[in-house]
Amino acid sequence: MTTEDDLYERLATYEGRPAAVAGEGGDPVNAPMIRHWCEALGHPVPADGTAPAPMLQVWTMRGLSTHPGTAGGGSRAGAYDELLALLDGAGCTAVVATDCEQEYLRPLRPGERITFDAVIESVSPRKTTRLGSGHFVTTRMDVRADGELAGRHRFRILKYAPARAPGERPRRPRPVVNRDNAGYWEGVERHELLIQRCSSCGTLRLPWLPGCNTCGSDAWDTLPACGRGTVFSRVVVHHPPFPAFAPPYAVALVELAEGVRLLGGVVGVPYDKVRIGMPVALEFRHADGEPAVPVFRAEV
Amino acid sequence: MTGPGVRTGDVLPELRIPVTRTLVVAGAIATRDFQDVHHDPDAARAKGSPDVFLNILTTGGLVGRYLAGHFGPSAVLRSLRVRLGAPAHPGDELVFTGNVTAVRGTEATVEVLGTLRQGRHVTGTAVVEVGGG
Known part of the structure; x- marks a missing residue:
C-alpha cells in the first residue's frame, strides 16, 4: 500500500x-x-x-x-x-x-x-x-x-x-459541550437562552465561564434572555466554504437586551442586508435531527 | 492616452447570463470538451456534483464575450486569466461585473467577476488593447 x-x-x-x-x-x-x-x-x-x-x-x-x-x-x-x-x-x-x-x-x-x-x-x-x-x-x-x-x-x-457519496447531506458542526457550558446547551435544547449571572456581584456573562471576570466568584445562577437584541457587528462569509453551509451568509454579533453579546446566524433577510443596529429576535433552529442552535431573525 | 475614453476606475455595465442546460452542453461541445460532467447529469452526480456544470473553456469564453460586448470589435484581447470558484449549474444566473484597474498606453487591465447566487463563479483578469489606432 x-x-x-x-x-x-x-x-x-x-x-x-x-x-x-x-x-x-x-x-x-x-x-x-x-x-x-x-x-x-x-x-x-x-x-x-x-x-x-x-x-x-x-x-x-x-x-x-x-x-x-x-x-x-x-x-x-x-x-x-x-x-x-x-x-x-x-x-x-x-x-x-x-x-x-x-x-x-x-x-x-x-x-x-x-x-x-x-x-x-x-x-x-x-x-x-x-x-x-x-x-x-x-x-x-x-x-x-x-x-x-x-x-x-x-x-x-x-x-x-x-468527497462523499451522491445525495449524502453534509452535517453541520456540533456544539462542543463540556461541564462548564452543559447547562447552556440544555437550555438551548428547550429553546431557552440562559445567561449566566454572578451570584456575588450580579454581572451577566455569555458565553458561559466557570467564574466571574469582574469579582472572581464561582457562584452563579441564570437569567433567561428575553429574546430581543440588535446587531452589534457582522461579517459576511464568502470563503472558505464549509460543506453544510452555502456561502455567502451573514454571521452577526448580537447585543442582547440584557447587555451581553452572542454570535449567531441571521435569518429572514438577505446576507447583504444585515446592518449594524438592526433589531433582531432570538429563535431556535432545529435542523433535521441536529442539535438546536440559537439564530436571530431580522425585524424589518 | 488610451483610446475612446477608457480610464482607470471605469465600471463595466452588468451582464446577466442565464445558465441553461443548453448553454452548459453547447458550450462544452463547442469547446471540444467531452468530459462527461459537462453533459451527463448522472455522471456528474456520481462524481459529487449535483448536476452538470459549465466547463472552464466556456466560462473563459463568456468572460471574453463580456469584454468584447463592452469594448467593441476594435478592441484586442492580449491576455486573460480566469480562476474558478463555485461551479455554475443549470438554473443558475451568472452576473458579470467588471472594472478597469489600470491603463497603460493603449492597454487596459480589467478585473471581471462572475457571480452566482451561491457565490463567486469566476474571477478574471484581462489585458485589452483598446482603440489604439
Whole structure:
C-alpha cells in the first residue's frame, strides 16, 4: 500500500516532463468551428474572420478521439497519461479545471495549422477542497499557428477523490459541550437562552465561564434572555466554504437586551442586508435531527 | 492616452447570463470538451456534483464575450486569466461585473467577476488593447 507521502514523491517526479510533444490540432483554424463557438456562447463573430482569442485552447482539444493516429489524438505525451493514471490509481478519479491563464500574441486565422508543446509545470501536495481531496496539476503550453508562436496557455486541474457519496447531506458542526457550558446547551435544547449571572456581584456573562471576570466568584445562577437584541457587528462569509453551509451568509454579533453579546446566524433577510443596529429576535433552529442552535431573525 | 475614453476606475455595465442546460452542453461541445460532467447529469452526480456544470473553456469564453460586448470589435484581447470558484449549474444566473484597474498606453487591465447566487463563479483578469489606432 502506497502512503500519501510516497505517492506525492512519485507525482513530483513528473514536474518538468512533457505533457504534449509536437501536438497537432485536429483541424486547422476554421470558420465553422468559430461560428459554432460564437453561437454557443453568444459571442459576436469577429468581422475579420479571425478566431476569438479565448478559443486558443479549443484548437488543441483532442475531443473524443483517444486512439493514437486519429485527429488530435496522438499528441499527448506518455508522462502526462502516466501521471493521470497514477492519480486514478490513488482514487483521484474525478477531474475539474480550476485556473487558466492565456496570453495571445497574435490572432489565429482560418486555414492555419495548430501545433503545440506542453510541459507539466507542477504537481501540488495533497489538498482538501470542498469537492474532495486530491492534487493540482499545472501544465504550460505553447501554441503555434503555421509554425509561429501565437499564444501561451497555462492550465490547472484538480484530480480528486470525490468527497462523499451522491445525495449524502453534509452535517453541520456540533456544539462542543463540556461541564462548564452543559447547562447552556440544555437550555438551548428547550429553546431557552440562559445567561449566566454572578451570584456575588450580579454581572451577566455569555458565553458561559466557570467564574466571574469582574469579582472572581464561582457562584452563579441564570437569567433567561428575553429574546430581543440588535446587531452589534457582522461579517459576511464568502470563503472558505464549509460543506453544510452555502456561502455567502451573514454571521452577526448580537447585543442582547440584557447587555451581553452572542454570535449567531441571521435569518429572514438577505446576507447583504444585515446592518449594524438592526433589531433582531432570538429563535431556535432545529435542523433535521441536529442539535438546536440559537439564530436571530431580522425585524424589518 | 488610451483610446475612446477608457480610464482607470471605469465600471463595466452588468451582464446577466442565464445558465441553461443548453448553454452548459453547447458550450462544452463547442469547446471540444467531452468530459462527461459537462453533459451527463448522472455522471456528474456520481462524481459529487449535483448536476452538470459549465466547463472552464466556456466560462473563459463568456468572460471574453463580456469584454468584447463592452469594448467593441476594435478592441484586442492580449491576455486573460480566469480562476474558478463555485461551479455554475443549470438554473443558475451568472452576473458579470467588471472594472478597469489600470491603463497603460493603449492597454487596459480589467478585473471581471462572475457571480452566482451561491457565490463567486469566476474571477478574471484581462489585458485589452483598446482603440489604439
